[in-house]
Amino acid sequence: MNGNAEERVAGFILSSHSESDIVRSLIEGDKRFSDLQKGLKMSSGRLNYHLLRMKSLGILQRSRSRGYTLSKKGKKMAEKYL
Numbered sequence: 355m356n357g358n359a360e361e362r363v364a365g366f367i368l369s370s371h372s373e374s375d376i377v378r379s380l381i382e383g384d385k386r387f388s389d390l391q392k393g394l395k396m397s398s399g400r401l402n403y404h405l406l407r408m409k410s411l412g413i414l415q416r417s418r419s420r421g422y423t424l425s426k427k428g429k430k431m432a433e434k435y436l
Contacts, residue, residue, distance in 0.1 A: 363411055363427075364435045372396065372404045373413075377424065377432050380414060386421035 367373045375394055379385060385393070391401050405422065408414050413428040424432060 360431070363413065364431055366411065367413070367431060368435060370404070372400070373408060374436065376401075376404060376408065377413070377428065377436060380422060380424045380428070381432050381436070384420040384423040390422065 367377055372394075376390065379390060379393055387398075387401070387405075390396075390405075391398060394401065396404075405414065405416075408428075409416065412425055413431065414422050415425045416422050
């Protein structure tokens, strides 16, 4: 990822409390939707909206067995900007 693209994604994460909270939660480890919802106290619609946006940016990934996890790109962004 080039510098400008990385900065845009970082700006996206840092400009939204919801996204930065999700990233911080996933830094601790993989989480299922219900665990994120409970821990972050978000409605299912709001959480789903943010997760879909973050997935489209390649920040996180989802697996049936582990739930949501930060992608390699997401981990790099978290280490650098959070």
